Amino acid sequence: MEKKEIKINEGITNDPIEEGVYRRLPEILQNVTQPFVGRERDIVLLSAVGVLSTCLPNIYGIYDGDKVYPNLYVIIIAPAASGKGVMNKSRILIQDIHYKVLKNSIEIQKNCKEEKKKSKQKDFDNCTSRQVKEMPANTSTAEMYTYLGASSYGVLIMESEADTMSNMLNNDWSNYSDVLRKCFHHEPLSISRKIDKIFEEIKEPKLSLVMSGTPEQLKTLIKSKENGLYSRFIVYTFDEINHFKNVFSTTARNYDAIFDEEGKRIFDLYGKLADLNDQEIEFKLTENQEKKFLQEFAHIHEKLLRNHPHSFISNLNRHGLICFRIAMILSVLRNREDIGTEDNRQLSCSNLDFLLALRITKTVLKHSLVTFNSFDDGILSENDEKLLFELNVNFSRDQAIELGEKHNIPKRTMDDKLRQWKKKKIIITVKHGHYRRI
8 A cells, every 4th residue: 555644734644543542442442343444443542532521321531621522523624535444334333322222212102102092192292302322414404413312321313324414404494513513512402492492401412423435525514714613523544545455355354243242232331331321430630630720731731822723722622531531432331340349439540541531532633733734724713603693594684784783893894794605615605695605
């Protein structure tokens, strides 16, 4: 395989994850990554961690004073025919859990409706909504709220074509970019739509994302590298094209069996943790690990300020939380046999899992910076993106001016924004005074 790295200033490269990391991973992650090499192995590791981040109920930690859960967002960015399709193998790890949750939910709904029929009630709205463990990216905002609200321990979105979600973000009825940003930090969500008879309040939404796409698909997904959505992702990127593989290899037949076997272990772990009900387990770093954590990220922070765009700092800050969550996931997997069996409701991170999480995070942070620097400057600020998406896909100048007045933006400034958006090809003119968002 020809190796071709993207290089930017100060020697920041999109290097693979270090070999030493794989020799020390918890058993489940060692087993699913062992059959793969090179970039494919990295993709399997990161996608598996992303999938497993929604499979650990009743595990939490305190980060910056807030209660956080293991949920992660992962995106693999590479050209077509680069081997990123192996990401889909990680879906097998959650399949048994998804089918069990869905089956139980259908049964509960069925029993509820039968009871109402017996009592001659025609209103089935009070029956619980259908639960899933994995939901499609191709869904409306209202459906997304319903799935998140019905879920006890969070849901996963896994999508191998990033533009599927991009299309959803660009629709009036499914612009859930704001929902994705809030879910990352478990911020409360609420939605009320009289016509659809929808009212949902979600106190602590838990969502995990695992996606892949080409660089062009990323541009349509992330309208602004400063809007906060990009900084929430573990980004892994490369531009090598895979060689034509042996499609008749007998070893490839065993891949699904390996993931299937490890999926059964994850299913058992999920059941054990779910049975704890409200008796949550707190994940904690040791005092020395906390000190090392602060030293490492303070050093990276200083280096970024000296050599790289200051606008990237929000990415660094969120990668601190990402590192904490990766350490949480590794610790649960390594202690899966003993976890939840004792009265002690704390899980201490081992030095090994802390250092592994730190090494993985440092690598993907470089990938995030490589990709960040590849963005064009013709992007929207966070405020402009929020403003644009308050308008319909098709809108008029008058509607834009009216929206501007609502936000205390002068007419002249709003006209200037329309000109800028046209220049950046964020909107196009349909006819005089009428525009379309693209």
